[in-house]
Amino acid sequence: MDEKTENITTSVDKQSTDGNYASGSKEKGIFQSVTARYAKVDPHTYLRKEGESSKSFWFRRLIQIKPVELLWDDAEQSELKRALNAFQLIFVGIGAIIGTGIFVLSGLAAAQNAGPAVTISFIIAAIASAFAALSYSEMASMIPVAGSAYTYAYATMGEFVAWIIGWDLILEYMVGAATVGVGWSGYFVKFFAVASNGRIHFAESWTSPTLTWIESPPSIYRGEGHYFNVPGFVIIMLITIILIVGIRQSAIFNTIVVTIKLLVILIFIFALCGFMYPPNYVPYIPENTTGNWHFFGVPGIFAAATTVFFSYIGFDAVTTAAMEAKKPQRDLPIGIIGSLVISTVLYIAFCTIMTGAAKYTDFLGSSVPASVAVEKVMERTGKNFAWLNILVALGAICGLTSVLLINMLAQARVFYSMAQDGLLPAIFAKVHPKFKTPWVATLTVGTITALLSAVLPVNLLGNMTSVGTLLAFFIVHLGVIVLRFTRPEVPRKFKIPGGKYLSLIFPIIGMVISVALIAVAEVTTIWRLFIWMGIGWVIYFAYGIRKSKFNRDPVGRFAEGKRGLPDNTREDEQGYQIEQYEYVPNTNSPNYRA
Template identity: 35%
Template sequence: MSLWGSITQKADINQYLKKDTQFQQTLKAKDLLALGIGAVIGTGVFILPGTVAATTSGPGVILSFLIAAIVCAAAAMCYAEFSSAIPIAGSAYSYGNIIFGQLVGWIIGWALVLEYMLAVATVSVSFSAYFNAFLKGFNIYLPKSISGPLDPSHSTYINLVAVLIVCMIALMLSRGVSSSMKINDWMVIVKIAIIVIFVAVGLFYIKPKNWTPFFPYGLKGVNTGAATVFFAYLGFDAVSSSAPEVKNPQRNMPIGIIGTLVIATVLYMSVATVLTGMMPFKKLNVADPAAFALQHYHLNWAAGIISVGALAGMFTMMVTMIYSSSRLVYAISRDGLLPNFLGEINSSHLPNNSLIAVSIIIALMGGFVNLNQLAELVNIGTLIAFTFVSLGIIPLRQRKDIVNKGFKVPLYPVLPIISFILCLYLMTKLKLVTWIAALIWFVIGLIIYFTYGIHHSKG
């Protein structure tokens, strides 16, 4: 086969479906919602509404979250249609392989590898910082040498908590999806309960005058705020990687993906409404605006609960992303583009080789590397996947061999095209340094593909 024929070869959906029957279908709609909410709602729910209100939108940040959710909804519905029509592992990577061909699939997969692994590594460092602060409340102090990335000049050698939390989650997931989801479900319930407590308590301290003026920076500020908080919703796409392990995916996948977005929007807007009502928005440009507002009213007990909620939020996010990244690497290796052993399923119907591999890489990144300058790369990886998935709905509808009896994007083809344009627009808002780092990452990816993947492809 010619080079062009190889890179444009489209994967056979029936082969994918046959290979993925090795997974056990144990996940229900509630588990998918827990996965999605676990990924989307992290510490940002207690931080973004305050900082964006103070610097960009004022109380209009409430509408910023709504606008961002509407923009995200278009991409979410595209994901919902794909996961309903093609319930296979690999999420957007596999969709790209089937619709656009092998090279595009690889580029999407390589972007998602970046998104998932870097997101978990970054959050593991934040988890470590919150956990250390939590311990200090009990006068327990971890040595500096094990509390930061490798930097001998500042006497830090490893972020031990970041490494241990990744290893603990990996161990949990290696025992099985069903038991892991039970733990994740409970952690999500704890997180939502803490958000509800904040809203319920904060309602009694709202001063309507704090909402005036509602648009201090004008409608432009609200729109700018929407572009900023858009990234708070990212993560719902990780739900689609669980498709082969879902009962009745045609029904449950759309519920998990779209339901996640709806619930997240309600939670974000509720926190934003209460927070901007409790305090003048200009005072909310602090590291922990929710805790700051509660402490202002001497509600220190509630501020302490916020810290627990932050830890629960980061834990569930890491569970979802480690789970999704292991399924992604399994899918890429299933196709031969990465070493075969990573695409193996064990006797317990789990891709534990890929789980171990991604967990080791994430633990090393979180434990030894300073990730501050790389965090925004998560956004570009996500938007690349969103762009191809949105555009892919059009050729998906034209495929006669793919029958979809489940969810379909409304207002076709207008909505997928709008989603595609919006994703391209948001990518233009990313910093130049992010684009340069992403270019380096994709050059590495193309080298791996043309020196290894294309020669070992099973397509």
């Protein structure tokens, strides 16, 4: 058997063994027909059938899936460097998770939505994230390919849904990084202020975003004297350079800053745990007096959960580094679940201490809630905690820096995957010959993110990111269910516990939670998501569907894989020129050993 066909199992004549090989046979049941669409990898079925109308073919292209086997081939042939182990992947997850949520949004959610009960909001968001983490872990162990939810959607629901999720992930990663850039600038200013005892002060005109957003009533305007967020812009461009230089260097840098921020968070918790002021917890759930259910009361807790859900965004970023992991099928689930568990414990402890150290109303309008908590303890007790304020500011800077790094790494890999499929210009799939990183995608992502951070406010960006992520989680949950029935034979290093059917309760509950959290988001946030998706649809139908490799040359797209294509073909009764074969996993590959 030659190299081109070494991983292909050629069937004898399936029509003679089961009496009905043709994929369009009328005798098959609906379920069998759907399953066959996933189980039989036949590039010629992606072509237009004889006598098929252009309208029918056009709609059929929208739901054409990218088979799991072809995704495996893409991973095997990737030019990206495999350099990350399980420990580094956990730090990638923590690096992306712990940042803006704990150092910025925790205070805003407490002051505007939930009061001291913001801790419950974090628990609700953690539960929703846990269901998503299980689904992501199963998908990552089965399809260890860069692209995250975009890739999973392509393998389960077809190209159009994949594009929607890929476009949606821009909200999660790129816009999310811009949110972090705004918070980073605030702590940058705070650090110099507390370290110099107020002697060094940066003007807001060059350290705050140009625009200001008010949720109710919805309005956006240019802030008085606000020109450009220079610190946010500069740090994002520096991170971009680090990401271009190499994945190993990026991982080392991430490990250092994550270690620093974890130490600072632990110091904050243990230093202030003896200075909690019980009256600050009263009322634990403030009464809603505004008439708007988003503000306080029990509904306010769920509204805050939508906001702080942004705090857990990041564990899914682990999956975007799949092509740079040494043992992706084993280590990706470890990275996803491990980082989420560690981050959740720290969030709950941090918020409990923060809302006990200061009244929730003290956090209103502040983007540095940890520093506010320290200052209120100093005012109340007279003790000198200036050293802790300096540490908190330093830890926040390190924490937000790691989030920037991982979000931008993830976004560049999504661009890379979409460009490989032809849905984005091929230049985004270009890998640097020396550094082995998708440098064009990284540079593009970095520049756009830096500009967004310099101009847009944190509350506008944060809410958009949360809703976009929930949509991606919904698709991943659905993808797990689809592949359980359509591709049960595909090896899974990690499988959601509970058996074949009982385990499906977890992705189903995850889907319900995702929809519920989207429903309680601000109406203006949902409208912004719809507008963003509308723009994405225009780009897809104007460019993506015409340039897609599956649509332009599906047989050639399959031939790019090492598995190649055999020569034995015949025409079936539906007009397809089909191949008599099925793909099987390459059991000799170190990345896909069952």
